[in-house]
Amino acid sequence: MTTKKFKRNDLCLSLCGLNCSLCPMLIRGGCTGCREGSSCYKICGFAPCSIEHGNIDYCFECEEYPCEKYDGVDLHDSLISHRNQKKDMEKAKRIGIENYRKEQMLKKEILNKLLAEYDTGRRDVFFCLAVNLLELDDLEIILKEADEKTVNMNLNDKSDFMKKALNECGEKRNIELKLRR
Secondary structure, three states, rough: OHHHOOOOOOOEEEOOEHHHHHHHHOOOOOOOOOOOHHHHHHOOHHHHHHHHOOOOOOHHHOOOOHHHHHHOOHHHOOEOOOOHHHHHHHHHHHHHHHHHHHHHHHHHHHHHHOOOOOOOOHHHHHHHHHHHOOOHHHHHHHEEEEEEHHHOOOOOHHHHHHHHHHHHHHHHHHOOOOOOO
């Protein structure tokens, strides 16, 4: 493997379609993202392939996409859900990377607010998962409602309210907000 040539320009969306900016490892400072030397890179089967195909930034830019590397890719999770990996890669391809990045930055703002105002120190992984899997419109509605209804609540009650609201939305959308280990 020729690791010297691998580099990433976008540390928000990985080469293969993971939303790194919504990952607890990156948020906690334990990962440098999808680039040479990171914990993700060391086990990545996509990085060497990127080099072989001219250092593409996203797999969808490859003429062989989707290839066999995507077979079953969404069946496992790490600290970030892989369930939307192919779906998000397709969306970025369809709407363009700049539009996709704008949407992800709005999700990141929501995640930052959840972590700052609703996290008791135990829900960071859950909030990252919910923001990654739920649609932006749903997240905005939930956050607006929670901001209005939790004004006079203590942090524990606010956090419980938010978890319940996110889970209810997930159930309604048939999205399980739980990592598969």
